[in-house]
Amino acid sequence: MWISISTKAQVETPVHWSFSSEKINDHQAFLVLKADIDQGWHVYSQFIKDDGPIPTSVSFDNSTAYQLARKVLETPKALSDFDKNFNMEISWHEKQVIFKQWITFKRPTTITGSIEFMACTDQKCLPPAQEEFSIQRRAFWLL
Template identity: 45%
Template sequence: MKKISLMIAFVLFAVIGASAQIEKPVTWSYAAKKISKTEAVVYIKATMESGWHIYSQTLKSGGPQPTSFSFAASKDYTLVGKTTEPKATTYFDENFKMNVSYFGNSVVFQQKIKLNKPTATVKGKVEFMVCNDSKCLPPEEVSFSISVK
């Protein structure tokens, strides 16, 4: 009985220790604003912890994972153009041996949509890679659902 109790305690501490190791330095928030009866802009904001950054959508291959967006097909709306981003910071990264463009602190991506109904729910996924000065975390995918009223 004592061995079983010790084993359970060991497993419990191992699980707690492992979950404390998971880093999530990026949080995502979402909003939408109608700009006319038939058009709206969807805002997708990434906020990074101090020292962390995510990459632009426009990176060349051979470097870090660029941020990318995929939107679910819907009869309620149509995408207008591509997802836009503000001007990124660009520098030569010695690790990748190329110029890379990134965003620190926070960044707001925008996607214009044409509404086929008065309201819509824009669903999709964002895939991104986050790094700091000493390491990069594996690319991550986050689903979103944004109500346009």
């Protein structure tokens, strides 16, 4: 009698992203990128010096239909401590982090881009990952 056992490699996904918007006025809105982070995991802040771990970074595809205003905001304030592995102060987020980008619209459009991040525990880090997003302008006007 032969028994066949099939196993599939399970991909760890400790960071769960959602994308939404908050209307500011008829021509401006915040794009909201929210990460819910599993217990025991963290993602790094976007404000990490060179030679440290890979910081979280938000990229928007080029478009003449909108203009990015100001820098990407990050809330809540990141946790911070000296990391002997990198010999520097490191900032990270646990449980949840929200990144917000102020956008001014010139005409209807779909906003596309990606967020790159690295998820770690105290014992291991996953390879850097990238999550793509796409939000239509009309969604901002329905708020």
